[in-house]
Amino acid sequence: MNSEEQRLQQQRKAARKTAVVLALVAVGFFAWAVYKVATHAA
Amino acid sequence: MSHDITHDEIAHDHHDHDHKPKGFVKRWLMTTNHKDIGTLYLIFAFAMFIFGGAMAMVIRLELFQPGLQFVEPDFFNQMTTMHALIMVFGAVMPAFVGLANWMIPMMIGAPDMALPRMNNWSFWILPFAFAILSSTLFMDGGAPAGGWTMYPPLVLQGGHNVAYLVFAVHLMGISSIMGAINVIATIMNMRAPNVGYLNMPLFVWTWLITAFLLIAVMPVLAGAVTMLLTDRYFDTSFFNAAGGGDPVLFQHIFWFFGHPEVYIMILPAFGVISEIIPTFARKPLFGYVSMVYATAAIAFLSFIVWAHHMFSVGMPLGAELYFMYATMMIAVPTGVKVFNWVATMWKGSMTFETPMLFSLAFVILFTIGGFSGVMMALAPVDLQYHDTYFIVAHFHYVLVTGAVFAIIAGAYYWLPKWSGHMYNERLGKIHFWWSTISVNVLFFPQHFLGLAGMPRRIPDYSTQFAEFNMWSSIGGFAFGLAQVFFIYIVWKTVRGGEKATAEVWEGAKGLEWTVPSPAPYHTFEDFGPVDLDKMAHGKTH
Numbered sequence: 052m053n054s055e056e057q058r059l060q061q062q063r064k065a066a067r068k069t070a071v072v073l074a075l076v077a078v079g080f081f082a083w084a085v086y087k088v089a090t091h092a093a
Numbered sequence: 094m095s096h097d098i099t100h101d102e103i104a105h106d107h108h109d110h111d112h113k114p115k116g117f118v119k120r121w122l123m124t125t126n127h128k129d130i131g132t133l134y135l136i137f138a139f140a141m142f143i144f145g146g147a148m149a150m151v152i153r154l155e156l157f158q159p160g161l162q163f164v165e166p167d168f169f170n171q172m173t174t175m176h177a178l179i180m181v182f183g184a185v186m187p188a189f190v191g192l193a194n195w196m197i198p199m200m201i202g203a204p205d206m207a208l209p210r211m212n213n214w215s216f217w218i219l220p221f222a223f224a225i226l227s228s229t230l231f232m233d234g235g236a237p238a239g240g241w242t243m244y245p246p247l248v249l250q251g252g253h254n255v256a257y258l259v260f261a262v263h264l265m266g267i268s269s270i271m272g273a274i275n276v277i278a279t280i281m282n283m284r285a286p287n288v289g290y291l292n293m294p295l296f297v298w299t300w301l302i303t304a305f306l307l308i309a310v311m312p313v314l315a316g317a318v319t320m321l322l323t324d325r326y327f328d329t330s331f332f333n334a335a336g337g338g339d340p341v342l343f344q345h346i347f348w349f350f351g352h353p354e355v356y357i358m359i360l361p362a363f364g365v366i367s368e369i370i371p372t373f374a375r376k377p378l379f380g381y382v383s384m385v386y387a388t389a390a391i392a393f394l395s396f397i398v399w400a401h402h403m404f405s406v407g408m409p410l411g412a413e414l415y416f417m418y419a420t421m422m423i424a425v426p427t428g429v430k431v432f433n434w435v436a437t438m439w440k441g442s443m444t445f446e447t448p449m450l451f452s453l454a455f456v457i458l459f460t461i462g463g464f465s466g467v468m469m470a471l472a473p474v475d476l477q478y479h480d481t482y483f484i485v486a487h488f489h490y491v492l493v494t495g496a497v498f499a500i501i502a503g504a505y506y507w508l509p510k511w512s513g514h515m516y517n518e519r520l521g522k523i524h525f526w527w528s529t530i531s532v533n534v535l536f537f538p539q540h541f542l543g544l545a546g547m548p549r550r551i552p553d554y555s556t557q558f559a560e561f562n563m564w565s566s567i568g569g570f571a572f573g574l575a576q577v578f579f580i581y582i583v584w585k586t587v588r589g590g591e592k593a594t595a596e597v598w599e600g601a602k603g604l605e606w607t608v609p610s611p612a613p614y615h616t617f618e619d620f621g622p623v624d625l626d627k628m629a630h631g632k633t634h
Contacts, residue, residue: 055620058286059204066207066278073274077312084316084346088331091342 113614122217125209126614127194132511133216134191135504139580141183141223142497146573148176153535153569155552156562169552170238171230177241178258181358182265183223185492188500189361190215190272193300195511197276199605199616200294202285202623207278215271222264229254240550242347243318245332245340249325259322266311273307276300285604287622291385294603294629295378298385299364302392306353306360309396314350317343341406348399356395358492359459360388362499363430366452368603369506370434371629373449374441375600380433381630387426387433394423404472405479413472420470424463431460446598447521451502454529455495462490465540480550483543489536494529501528501579508586509593513611516586524582527575534568602629 114120124130151172155163164172194212198205206212229236234252237243249255280293280301293301320331321343330336332343363384371378378384400408400416434456443449465487469475478484509515538561543549547558554562593610607627608616 059620062282063207066282069278069281070208070211070274073277073308074270077270077274077308079312080309081312081316084313084349085320088316088320088342088346091339 123213125205125213127198127206127209127212128511128612128614128616130206130212130216131191131194131196134187134194137216137219138184138186138188138191138500141179141187142576143580144227145176145179145184146576148172148179149569150573152176153566156554157566158563159554159556159559161553164552166552167235167238170240170550171236173550174237174240175226175230178226178237179223180492181241181354182262183219185358185496185500186269187219189300189303189358189496190269192296192361192365192500192503192507193272193276196507196605197279197297197300198283199608199612200297200603201280201283201288202604202617202620203279203283204615204617204620206275207283208275211271212275215268215275218264218268218271222261222268225257225264226261229257232257242344242351243321244347245321245324245343248321255325256322259318262318263315266315269307269311273304273311276304277308280304285620285623287625288628291382292625292628292630294364295367295381295384295388296361296364299360299367299388302388303357303360306357306392306395310350310353310357313346314354317346317350341403344403344406345400348402349396351402352399353392353395355488355491356391358496360392362455362459362496363388365499365503365506366434366455367430368629369448369452369502370437370456371602372506372598372600373446373452374438374443376437376441377602377629378433379436379439380429383429384433387429390426391423394419394426398423401470401472401475404475417470417472421467424467427463431456431463442600446505446518447516447525448502448506450522450525450529451498451505454525455498455502458490458494458498458529458533462487462495465490478543480548481543482539482547482549485549486536486539486543489539493536494532498528504583506598507605508583509597510605510610510612512587513593513609514586514590515593515597516582517590520578520582520585524575524579527578528572531568531571531575535565535572536568538562538565538568602627604628 114124121129121133124133151164152169155161155169194206197203226236232252232254234254237248237251237254237258239248239251243258248258280297284293290298320329323329324331324333324338330338332338332340334340367378367384398416398420400412401420404413404416445453465483469478469484469487505516505521542558542561542565545558547554595609596606597610598606604623604627605612
């Protein structure tokens with residue numbers, strides 16, 4: 052594996068980490084919306 | 094280039110040995126190639142554009158004359174609701190994702206999107222989502238008819254279409270979020286080694302910011318519609334006043350999603366226009382960095398203005414004042430963009446090929462939509478405009494002459510790169526003038542109808558509105574026909590025609606113009622540094 056291919060592998064690994072963090076952020080926004088409605092006093 | 098075995102040479106070498114998968118299933122159903130997936134998104138978006146457009150034709154046919162002529166009022170309401178849902182989630186958003194898939198990896202020197210298998214999944218969820226949504230047209234009780242805003246209690250009074258609507262929205266949301274994650278992961282991690290954030294083309298920047306908006310707001314919509322579902326089927330009362338819930342809260346949650354959604358549909362359009370105008374003005378984009386900051390400012394402001402959609406619902410005076418002034422602030426970064434586009438053209442060696450014509454029309458007509466938006470931001474007068482055809486005119490100027498015109502401009506601009514053939518310029522110009530004249534005949538009279546008091550979402554109206562409605566319908570039919578003509582132009586171009594060069598346009602700058610046309614199946618196999626001089630914004634550092 053040459054250095055460029057190695058760098059590409061590292062980039063893909065970093066991209067997977069970014070994706071996991073962003074997915075957690077998305078789940079957080081979902082939970083926040085449900086929480087805000089569920090705890091809202093009319 | 095710093096490697097002088099360049100991207101071009103390697104890409105060219107691989108043009109003849111492009112390793113495309115053989116067979117329809119492997120090539121299209123199982124593809125992980127960003128160009129194939131981009132093509133799938135664009136074809137799907139165009140099919141949905143025609144499907145949603147057909148519904149618009151039903152609406153304009155019924156409104157051609159006062160009285161009920163062709164459809165029942167409930168079916169009319171189904172048409173307005175489905176038209177909006179299909180155009181927003183099925184046409185405009187997937188079209189921009191298609192452009193992102195095709196162009197972002199090429200623009201930043203990446204081999205593909207960062208997560209190619211998820212990319213395939215993001216696309217293939219969409220046909221199922223829209224099959225589920227469209228199936229409601231054939232159910233007892235018909236399709237959702239309470240408007241795309243899905244306000245309770247109205248939306249809950251339909252048949253079982255609510256369950257299908259909510260499931261379809263969930264699928265669209267999952268698709269959008271996965272697409273957005275892929276865009277961010279690609280831009281943050283897959284750029285060529287020497288491409289910094291401030292070397293990126295503006296289309297990439299606007300998509301990066303749009304993707305963050307998507308991740309923030311699509312889950313909020315998903316949460317809101319999930320609670321609608323439990324109110325309908327599991328006896329909860331989140332939005333049911335009789336059970337202690339609050340239907341107005343749904344409106345707040347919906348518009349917390351809905352206002353950023355407007356920018357999700359327009360920021361990538363700004364990116365497309367910011368690529369095209371410098372090419373045909375043969376000048377670098379004026380104020381590149383200010384364009385980036387303006388995009389970020391618009392995105393931030395989009396989160397704090399949602400209640401301007403609900404001035405008439407009743408809220409404290411302080412809240413009305415806050416939302417009014419916050420909304421007006423959006424005019425500032427938007428103005429920065431419009432002035433920068435004009436300044437880019439100033440003293441440029443301009444030519445007026447079809448992409449440039451659509452871009453110029455975008456700048457003028459989107460600004461008209463922006464101005465009517467500022468009018469609506471004024472809380473006291475919004476009570477007059479609310480739920481009238483003035484609103485319909487406003488958002489169609491923003492979304493049709495804004496977002497859709499930018500998509501068409503982008504399609505003409507990049508079609509030679511995608512297909513390897515030049516489109517017929519004469520036919521393109523006919524399409525432009527046909528579309529631009531008819532779209533104004535369609536939507537401009539709706540301003541007058543709204544100011545005179547014609548409500549939106551009704552199949553019948555007072556005879557005083559007859560003439561403007563007739564003009565609007567004639568414009569609508571002509572605009573619809575113009576897009577059928579566009580299919581012909583695209584088909585003709587894909588099938589053959591004058592061969593496109595790698596650069597395609599004389600004034601074009603950017604990595605995508607350094608590879609042959611059509612772009613090779615695997616664009617770059619040399620992942621080293623790129624020549625920043627070849628990037629449109631390569632000299633900002």
